[in-house]
Amino acid sequence: MIESIPGSSQKPAMLRELLEEIEILRIARQQEVRNHPHPFLKRFTQQELTDEACPTYKNLLVGRSQRIPSRQTLMQIADYLECSMVQRNNLLLAARYLPESLELTGSELQLALKLGKNLMQTLPYPAILVTHTLHIEAINELFQRLFAPLPLATIPQEQRHMLSLFFRHDLPFRERSTFNKQATKAWQAGVSRGIQLFKESNRFYQFEPWYQTLVEQFCAVADFRQYWEQEVVPATLTQQQELPKLLLGRNAITGDVQQIQLRQVRISVCSRMYPCIIALLPLDEPARMVVTSLGSTEESNMSAAGLS
Structure with missing residues (x-):
């Protein structure tokens, strides 16, 4: 979890909350593909997320960067993690962005x-x-x-x-x-x-x-x-x-x-x-x-x- 990453206690609360949300989703996806390989061979590692969706992700985890990712970057992370609409909006809210509008119900x-x-x-x-x-x-x-x-x-x-x-x-x-x-x-x-x-x-x-x-x-x-x-x-x-x-x-x-x-x-x-x-x-x-x-x-x- 995030708490095990060096320097996490010094992160701003909003960034720490956001990274926790991302890591919960990433680890869940990683567990899903452990016994059932992903069709596109995704492994859902921190390094893969960094390479595929957010170039600063590992820097955020270790405290070398404390800038909240842009909304566009968060959407890329959500796409990579194959988020549902609720999960996507939870990430946006954790970063204090407005959620995506849901369809009328x-x-x-x-x-x-x-x-x-x-x-x-x-x-x-x-x-x-x-x-x-x-x-x-x-x-x-x-x-x-x-x-x-x-x-x-x-x-x-x-x-x-x-x-x-x-x-x-x-x-x-x-x-x-x-x-x-x-x-x-x-x-x-x-x-x-x-x-x-x-x-x-x-x-x-x-x-x-x-x-x-x-x-x-x-x-x-x-x-x-x-x-x-x-x-x-x-x-x-x-x-x-x-x-x-x-x-x-x-x-x-x-x-x-x-x-x-x-x-x-x-x-x-x-x-x-x-x-x-x-x-x-x-x-x-x-x-x-x-x-x-x-x-x-x-x-x-x-x-x-x-x-x-």
Whole structure:
């Protein structure tokens, strides 16, 4: 423990508390890999932590440095130690940094979801309501009709995630989006962008059991894993974000099937990034005609359909 390190008694109380938190986590990880080697051969030694995450760590331990590591360095230490969100925030608090904001839960989440569903009633565009895991909480009538038939109500709650549903061959999303080479390229760019968005939004949760279980669930669907394991550079992400979505849409009045262009936009419903509405805006005249036709029928009352 920290008390056995020379000079620890002379350390400022805040630094001593922080180092104790780090060492408790490090030793726990070291014990875990003693009988079960880490996939990346981590040993979780003090020297390895120094080399991989915090160059001044050993100096801090022996008292040659008494400067609290920066917030960025603490996040690197937390990544190296594969911290849960609670453990990560405990490190930040020990160093007197503000904790990372957790996602909405309980009554706050339910209120935000209610606001999101109400807002979708006013949108003249196909839209869905998602949480930070990209779980689909609700869809509006225009979205339902654009992708009809869309049997989302028959899919178990735990499987209603955009990332897996858009890969399934038994649902209309992929078939309607990959009808030629250009459309396939736009679909591939869109799903790659969605995967990166999921990773970025949940970066601090990546060592939580629910995250790892969810990723395994995603990877069991079609060819999802090859997209998940792709390395995407920032410049490519920017290009992907700008690509319009190409889709085969049916005009609800004439019955004609047309190629349409749509732009995906995010609409916040609270002070957090999630939950949010993802709406599909028409970019060309065929798309405007299709979306208008979807809203012109008696059945299109723009009610948000909760997927219970």
